[in-house]
Amino acid sequence: MRTFIFLFIALFITHSVFAQGGRQITLEDIWKKNTFKMKDVPGFKAMKDGKHYTQIDHDTDGKTLLINVYDLQTGKKERSLFNSKMILGGRKGIIVEDYVFSDDEKKMLLFANSEQIYRHSSVSFVFVFDIATAHSDFVDYGKMMHATFSPDAKKVAF
Numbered sequence: 001m002r003t004f005i006f007l008f009i010a011l012f013i014t015h016s017v018f019a020q021g022g023r024q025i026t027l028e029d030i031w032k033k034n035t036f037k038m039k040d041v042p043g044f045k046a047m048k049d050g051k052h053y054t055q056i057d058h059d060t061d062g063k064t065l066l067i068n069v070y071d072l073q074t075g076k077k078e079r080s081l082f083n084s085k086m087i088l089g090g091r092k093g094i095i096v097e098d099y100v101f102s103d104d105e106k107k108m109l110l111f112a113n114s115e116q117i118y119r120h121s122s123v124s125f126v127f128v129f130d131i132a133t134a135h136s137d138f139v140d141y142g143k144m145m146h147a148t149f150s151p152d153a154k155k156v157a158f
Helices: 002-018 027-032
Strands: 052-058 065-071 077-083 096-101 107-118 121-132 135-138
Touching: 027 121, 052 096, 077 107
Parallel strands: none
Antiparallel strands: 052 065, 065 077, 096 107, 107 121, 121 135
């Protein structure tokens, strides 16, 4: 009986040792290769009405960025909130990469041409986009970090 228990324990230990494949987890795996990075849905943002979500899409030409509103139940596109060709037409080389809504969802902060400066920190050009008027303005002519709306969405802190 003792040999049976010893054999079982030896088999269990051997299995758990070889289950790792002999591969060591390195800092490079964690920080550079992002092997253990949490997966998410890029560009997907739920709206406060609980019935819609927005997503960053590209037009068929591959150059025009769109921020579209979709119905949460059907997944069908309902409208476009932002079109980079129409809004930023006069500004060359601007590539919008992310966006955030104001609390009332009437304005968006558009983050463009981001540049990573340290691990998860980056600086970006930031635009305020008014959805009702389809008008956008630079917040500042330089890149900035951590831009956010004030609670009334009349000012931007960074």
